[in-house]
Amino acid sequence: MKGRIAARDGERSRTIDWLATLRAKRSARLDTQHLRYRRTQGEGAVLHCFLLDCSGSMLAGERLARAKGMLVALFDRAYRERAQIALVCFGGGRAQVRRQPGAAHWFNERWVAPIAGGGGTPLALGLASAATVLERAARRRPSQRRRLWVLTDGRTNERPDAPVSADEIVVVDFEEGLVRVGRCGELARRWDAEYCVIGELIGEVGR
Secondary structure: OOOEHHHHHHOOOEEEEEEHHHHHHHOOOOOHHHHOOOOOOOOOOHHHHHHHOOHHHHHHHHHHHHHHHHHHHHHHHHHHHOOOEEEEEEOOOEEEEEEEEEEEOOHEEEEEEEEOOOOOOOOHHHHHHHHHHHHHHHOOOOOEEEEEEEEEEEOOOOOOOOOOOOOOEEEEEEOOOOOOOHHHHHHHHHOOOOOEEEHHHOOOOOO
């Protein structure tokens, strides 16, 4: 199939892990040898906790709008995979849990669309709120795998520690332009987290 990677017969029912696949292909052209697959797990076995930067800098270049679009795509994927989701937003000096952990649904866009932005970037406060969500989830379901997604442009001087209650952390970098600070990469290295640029995920998460 032109422009797509066709799955082999034994792989058609398996779900591709696009983050692992992107790491495997690096700068090469995507091919079947790069494909990595998710392990089959029961309903609710994974919690995806999303930490969304809603600060003023995310309004530039419609970064927040793109981040919200990415959120909807990731929520939809979680719905297909029967995973749980949670959402914490931070910006303007505060952090707010917009969605407590629970099953993902298909009508995500209608409640994501009203999320607004502006103000400073209280990353530490946002991480603290996400850590509380993850810690409570860990007490309720100790065997659940908890993945924290941090969607930000990294425009902050804060260097908080990573939440210990997150089994995995993914930093999605929304910084764009000719002059880049590169703090998302620094945070990913500090947290020993996966790092990806928004352009790498667009068109992949919806597959």
